[in-house]
Amino acid sequence: MSEKEQDVAMAGTEESSAEAKTVKKVEDHPPAVADASTSTQDKEAEVKKEEVKKEEGDAAKADDDKEKSKDEKESVVEAKDDKEDTNKNNTNNSKESWDHSNRKVMVLNCLKFLDKRRLTKMVNSWVAGCKGQVEVKKTKKPPTDSWVVVTLGHESQVPILINYIHDNQCTNKKGDRLRAIPANQVDAASEQKINQMENGNERPNKRRHDDNNTADDSLSKRQRGMQQRRAPEPEPHVITEEEIKNAMIPLWRNTYPEQIDHKQKDMIKKCAMKVVKEIKSKFRDLQKEAKRNKHRKPVKPYAWLNGIRPIVMEDVIPARSMVRNKCEFTFGYRYVQAETKDSIGTPASTNNNDKVKETTTTEATDQDVEMKKEETTQDSSGTTEKQSQPANEEATKQEESTAETSSNSDAKTDGAPEAKAEETNTAETPADASNTQKDTTNNNDNDETKIPLKKIPSVGAMARGWSGGVSHPKCCPNIPSEACAVIDIVEEFLQTCPMPPYNAKTHTGFWRTLTVRSSRRTNQCMLIFMHAPLSGGAGSKDSSDVDNYEPEVFEKEKERLMGMITDKDLPVTIPPSTWLQTEEDAAKNTPTTIRVTSIFFQEFGGISMPTPEHPVQHAYGDKFLQEKLGKCTFQISPGAFFQVNTETAELLYQIAADKVKEVATDKPEGTLCFDVCCGTGTIGLTLMKEGVVGKVVGVDISAPAIDDAKANATLNGFGPSSDDNKEQNETTRWVAARAEHVMNAELKRAREAGNFEKVVAIVDPARDGLHFDVLKHIRGFSQIDRIVYVSCNPTGSLTKDAAALCTPASKRYRGRPFKPTFAQPVDMFPYSHHCELVMVFDRLSDDELGEDELKREDR
Ligand SMILES: C[S@@+](CC[C@H](N)C(=O)[O-])C[C@H]1O[C@@H](n2cnc3c(N)ncnc32)[C@H](O)[C@@H]1O
Missing domain, CATH: 1.10.287 (Helix Hairpins)
Structure with a gap:
């Protein structure tokens, strides 16, 4: 039954009962109009009689009512006095008739913004799946939450629906598994919310706080966010391939x-x-x-x-390669089944596998409890770690010590039912923990997964938040095989390393992230290991329990790690889905193995991510990675930006070059190009190499990127001039600064030099888009008639920046407006929702501007 039908059916029931009441009233008060044959006198006499009767009746009724209310009052008093009184049973019965909480099911993990039609479709599919054993009376979903409450015909139908949802692994559209619970098992605060919603009193909203939460009202958005982050996360389980893909390559189900x-x-x-x-x-x-x-x-x-289509969007150009040239992984723990070989990311080391397999069931159960303990206390900070112990032992110690403080865990949620439900689970005593673990593993609906879990220190993708551990990403076709091979080696190393992975919640531990950059064109691979300071992570400064690793131990471990990594050839495989080139073609240009050619370590004690300028310590091999792109070769230092898909970046730059060429002078010397947010100088130097422009001025906030750009200019034949008139003759100029700070001065410089017929600007900002001042100065520089905007956030920041370029001139927006004349999307990020876009903006012509504005411009 569709929701509409349900509503109609419900309304029908109400209507029919209302009708029944009306009929009864009519029967209780028969019509005053008598038979047509009755005379008028009789009628008058009748009416008088009726009136007298009515008056008498009303008086009697009033007496009755008084009696009744007196009786009721007495019965209430009696019920209060005697708790076993039958009156109470009556009250309970009547409560049952309106309290439907025992026949409601709460389904969690639905999509947040689910319209009525989709919701009905989803609920109907459950009903159909239950083969008519459940009847849905009502469905409610708050507009901005991800849970649905379904009221069923009878409480006996509740387990049927719950089992159906779990047994059939029902998922939302994104592929995440749904979870169903009886609504009467939801905690009081959430229940209140549901009831409020059911009564239509309040639209549950994450930002609203119920009465119990008044203290939260004073919290800022950031504090609330931190509180949410501190909330307990889903229980650990062996992450399935599907979960990894959902998190890392959300479009993997699509061709x-x-x-x-x-x-x-x-x-x-x-x-x-x-x-x-x-x-x-x-x-x-x-x-x-x-x-x-x-x-x-x-x-x-x-x-x-x-116009009908004011901006003509060209067809998306598919990626030329599915594989990324840069991947960043996180250190953490990987959950595996204690007795069996992990089906997803099997570590390279056989030792490691043996260790996993060796664990007996009893041992595993103990570990299981311990692991559960550790999960319970994921939020409690302050653990001491001794370097002399092997990592696993140490990790276990850490788990034990933190477990003792589990009851003090202050994890708090703002009443989101899902989080609350999990909080209840995680708050169990260690004695209950194995049961909880069973439940958790049962969620996987796989007999094999009922075997207890074991966690091993590892590095990989975080597919389910911090507590979900890390997973091997080898099921993702966009992750290069060489990166997967590095993960295997590092995981093997970690099994005997005294420094454990860093815990981003407690800020303890050591190893933080691993960045793998590789070039299959130059056969090079760069690794950057980010780690916490030897004295502890960011949070440890205020804590009495600080890490303290010996420098000598670290040096020794570093040597061991580098030895393990540089000792091996990393296999290079081509994923079967390589687009636009046959596997054969791709294989021709691809080496079969890669070796790691440079290794860096980076100490970072901050909470989020280091800036590109944050120092790195060079430890092995080359100081740069070289990459070939178009006709140019580029050096890339560890902190510098480089497009993540080399083959597709080539396409992107070609489009940008073609668009500059369209407006450039015949001879390149006549055209100057501003490369704003130039990174390592890739676009500007491509234009120079193609002979499209004669001079490039590149600006980037990142000093390492600008250093690379200078080196790249020399590498590609556009280095600084050696003659006396250096400034005048230089063909490239690179400025390490915020574009908003230097753009005005750089444009002024170009204007004063005055030796260019044409000036074009290429802007390629980060996701946030351009600073308003950059837009203002470019727009105000009349010599720039074309802007080539390369955006990695076309549905976000580009729209705002486009508006600033295209609105009529005013005090805020000086200079003649632009209009978008070309838009070419390029798929730089296969399997993700992201897309790169080149949008070209040209100045409006006089005709397009209109007379009024022309006059204003003249003034
Ligand atoms: C998407 S990347 C593009 C880099 C380069 N065009 C390329 O294709 O390799 C964005 C660049 O903008 C730089 N950036 C970010 N904010 C900036 C700012 N305020 N001023 C100048 N550059 C900035 C970053 O350092 C980064 O190199």
Whole structure:
């Protein structure tokens, strides 16, 4: 039954009962109009009689009511006095008739924004799956939460629906597993929320706090976020391949053409339409202002905005390779089944596997309890770790010591039912823990997974938050095989390393992240190991329990790690889904093995991520990774940005070059290009090498990237001039600064030099987009007629920046406006929702600007 039908059916029941009441009333009070044959006198006499009767009746009724209320009062008093009184049973019975909580099921992990149609479809599929054994009376879902409450026909149907959802591994659209619980097992605070919602009193909203939470009201958004992060996370289990893929490559269920189709729709809907909407809203603001201020003339939206497709979006160009050249992994623990070989990420070392297999069931059960203990206390800080002990032993010690403080865990949620439910589980005593573990493993619905879990120090992808541990990413086709091989070696190393992985919640432990950069074109591979200071992580400064690792031990371990890594050839395999080139073609240009050519360590005691300038310690091999792209070769230092898909970046840069070429002078010397957010100088140098422009001015915030850009200019034949007139003759200029700070000065410099016929700007900012000052200065520089905007966030920051470039001139936006004339998406990130976009902005012509604005411009 659809929700609409349910609503109609429910309304029908109410209506029919209302009708029944009306009929009864009619029967109770028979019509005053008698038979037509009765005379008028008789009628009058009848009426009088009726009136007298009614008066008498009313008086008697009033007496009755008084008696009744007196009786009721007495019965209430009696019920209060005698708790076993039958009156109470009556009350309970009547309560049961309206309290449906025992026939409600709460389904967690549904999608947050689920429209009515989809919700109905999903619930109907459950009903169909239960083969008519359940009847859904009502379905409710708060608009911004991810849970649904389903009211069933009878409480006996509750386990049927729950079992169906779990046994059939029902998932949401993203592929995450749904969880169902009887709603009456939800804690009081959440129940209150549900009831409020059911009564239509309140729309549950994450930001609202119930009465119990008044203390939270004073918390800032950031504090609440921190509280949420501190909340207990899902219980550990062996992460399935599906979970890893869902987290790392959300579009993995789609074929590649389907992925492209999905991105195409996004580009049109969320980018092109949003840009137009954003610009139109600026016009509306101006019109409102004109109404308020008589001296302002209303501005009509430009003609180009009123076209059917104001921005023509080209078809998404598919990626040329599925494999990333840079991957970042996190150190942590990997959950494996204690008795069996892990089905997902089997460590390279046979020792390690043996260790896993060797564990007996009893031992495993103990570990199981301990692991559970540790999970319970994931949030409690302060653990001491002794370097002299092997990592596993030490980890176990840590688990034991933290377990003792488990009851003090202050993990708090803001009443989200799901989190609360988990909090209840994790708050169990260690004695209950094995049971809980059983439940957890049962969730996997796989006999094998009922075997207790064991955790091993490892490095990999965090597919389920910190407490979910790390997983081997080898099931993801975008992760290069050489990176997977490095993971195997590092995992083997960790089994006997006295320094454990860093715990981002307690800020204890040592190893933090591993970055793998590789080039299959130059056969090079760079590793960067980020670790906490020897004296402890970021949080340990205020804590009495600080880590303290001996420098000599670290040096020894470093040597051992580097020895293990550099000793091996890393296999290079080509994923079967290589796009646009046959496997054979790809194999021709791809080496069969890669060796690690440089290793860096980076000490970082901060909480989030280091800046690109954060120092690195070079430990082995080359100081840079070299990559070939187009006709150029680039050196990349550990902190510098480089596009993550070399083959596809080549395409992207070619598009940018073609677009500059369209407006450049015949001879390259006549054209100057500003490469804003230039990174290692890739776009500017590609333009120089292609002979499109004669000079490049590159600006980037990252000093290591600018150092690379300078080196790259020399490497590709555009280094500093050695003659006397150095400044004048230099073909490339690289500035390490925030673009918003130096853009004005750099443009002024170019204007004063005055030796370029044409000036173009290429901007390729990070996800946040450009600073307003950069947009302002570029727009105000009349010689720039074309901006080539390369965006990695076309549905977000690009729309805002486009609006700033395209609105009519005003005090805030100086200079003639631009309009988007070309938009080409390129799939730089296969399997993800992200897409790169090149959008070209050209100045409006006189005709397009309109007379009024032209006059204003002249003034
Ligand atoms: C998406 S990358 C593009 C790099 C380069 N164009 C490329 O394709 O390799 C963005 C670059 O912007 C730089 N960046 C971020 N904020 C900046 C700012 N305020 N001023 C200048 N550069 C900035 C980053 O350091 C990074 O190198």
